[in-house]
Amino acid sequence: MKHLYRIAFALALYAVAVFAFKAATKPHASGSNEGATATSVALPVRPSAETEAELARQIQERSRQLEIQAVHLERMKEAKAQMMTRRREVQSASYAAWTQVLAVNHDHYLRLHDQAQKTPGGQVPCTICDGLSYMKCVTCRDHDGKCITCNGTGRLASDAYCPSCLGKGKCYVCTGSGKMFCPFCDDGMIDVRRPPPSNFPPLY
8 A cells, every 4th residue: 555655646746747847838928018128038938749748658657667666566575474484385395305415415524524624724625516615406396496386487376476486486595596505615615614504405
């Protein structure tokens, strides 16, 4: 409802501006010419029909844009209200794949962590991921980068925004790239100051 008030207020301001423009450019009846100076002053010219039509078109277009924005904000608000609930469902669905990644790489991680403890800086390059802190996403199907809640459409059956991806259609874990951040390292480095990987897939 607040969005509709904003639209009405914006249109009212726009209408006032148009009225003021027309009033300023409307010719006024001149009084007696007696005592007029030799130098004549040109009166403002009334806007042409084309100009008035353009102003009306701009008002209509602005109204349409404000309505679209209001719908977008309302749908986004509803999606955010359900986001955590839906993402916990996604988290549960990808839990098995996440756990497998942790289990398969557990011993490798411990060896790297032990090596990092023996270095002055407490770091060694991560060889679990691609070295740049990325590995295949365990949340989206076939690492295609699509949100599994809406199958990449960004919408639900009611045309509402998908709460998991907030209408983007992309997997929120890998942001559509098909590659998620490595749970073992920080920017491609195993760091002894970094806590162990989480037992659960991320929610953000």
